[in-house]
Amino acid sequence: MIKAIKGTKDLLPSDAPRWHYLESIVKNIFSNFNYKEIRTPVFEVTSLFARSIGEETDIVGKEMYTFEDKSGTNVTLKPEMTAGVVRAFIEHSLGAQQSLNKLFYISPMFRQERPQAGRLRQFHQFGGEAIGSASPLLDGELIQIAYDILKALGLKDLTVKINSLGIPETRESYKNLLREFLKDKKDKLSEDSRKRFDKNILRIFDSKIESDQKLLEGAPTLIQNLDEESKRDFELVKEYLTKVNIPFEVDPKLVRGLDYYTKTTFEIISGSVGAQSALLGGGRYDLLVEKLGGKSTPAVGFAAGMERILLACENERSFPIRENCIDIYIIRLDNNLESEVSDLASKLRRHNLKVEFDYLQRSVKAQMREANRMKAKITLFVGGDEYSEQKINVKDMYSSVEQIIKIKSEENDKIIIKDIRKFLSQVRQQCGWMTTKGKHCKKYAQPGSKYCHWH
RNA sequence: GUGGGCGUAGCUCAGUUGGUUAGAGCAUCUGGUUGUGGCCCAGAAGGUCGUGGGUUCAAUCCCCAUCGCUCACCCCA
The missing domain is CATH 3.40.50.800 (Anticodon-binding domain)
Structure with missing residues (x-):
């Protein structure tokens, strides 16, 4: 019997109502905020992802579905959406027609990882991108959209985490601070964290190993070492969230893995799914458009894992499905x-x-x-x-x-x-x-x- | 890539400390008087016991390998 490829799943007729319900809420809420849908190809030239997500990241390093097509072009099934959206934004000069573009998408993504609860090789994300403004109002707006969607689905066990990574200059000097702080303790770190020390020191904060976390006690935090502008913007994001009644936690350890993030980063996690508890994540990426060859354009966005969200909904029995009569x-x-x-x-x-x-x-x-x-x-x-x-x-x-x-x-x-x-x-x-x-x-x-x- | 758990009917699972035709519930199908559902009753169909080796008179059960699924690590949605 031929079976579906590892890490892929059939969505059967009995699953369809749940997906339709989720999609209808996503479309409805994005539309209230006047976001327009964008659809980009499922595959792109490999270099697009390498340049945007970062050569050093695991996604690019070992998780991409990459192959040569018959003409010899090196192509990759998209592992995330932002790169493709930004590419389309630049290619079609969307910024010239309209100074701010508010976009949303619903699309399959592909990453060749070992599957587990809430993680598949073909999975689906919805997300939003606001390209063309540095206003923290948009950071807040996107967090609100994300939060409102999850709430509309009836989810309860949610935690909104936010942080700021600042601008590259301050981040670099902070990394030096951290390196200085951990220098003597490096030997005591776990093997993984020692690798992170060299590769991407910020990610040590993500370590689930207790001894690592202990060593980090008293470490300087990024958030205390921000430049004035990032600090001010971060305050404005918090203000926004407070005004719209969204409870949040500032988590100085929220680092996020993609290279392109600047300033605000955020994540919403659920207590009702397995180890892969991040239902969605996002942040500002003010430098990416320019890096990919466009005019310098600030932007912010997030991506949400639909399988994870539906898993949380099922575990919480968060919404009933109307019988199909x-x-x-x-x-x-x-x-x-x-x-x-x-x-x-x-x-x-x-x-x-x-x-x-x-x-x-x-x-x-x-x-x-x-x-x-x-x-x-x-x-x-x-x-x-x-x-x-x-x-x-x-x-x-x-x-x-x-x-x-x-x-x-x-x-x-x-x-x-x-x-x-x-x-x-x-x-x-x-x-x-x-x-x-x-x-x-x-x-x-x-x-x-x-x-x-x-x- | 690393580690743990699990593979018996479409689904959820029994089962034999190795011994005749491998079971249940749900689901499916057919009936329970000429043209009427849900409940109930009767019956039927459905399994190379994941696959391949080995041990044995005999393996679904023991051993080995392999594949698949699953959970966790890494990383991320």
């Missing part, structure tokens, strides 16, 4: 009426009704079971005496009330549509089929029940 199931009473049933279904479907019928020549009982399973609001019975009198039996599946209605006038089919619609809307009103408050749907939507989508 159909409007009408047509029952065929005589097997030789197959084409009539199909014909009727086609007409109803063209009237924007969700209609299903049996394609397998099954018995009436089996058809009814199917109608019940699909949670049809009403069933139509086609056949028998009524049908020869141009009438059909309509049944409200919730109350079991049946009614004979005329199916055809001499002139056209419009009358039946009208009557069926009327019956359907009565059914909806009577028992609240369309809402989760309705008795029937309530039964099916109970979290933990076997009818619930959460498993």
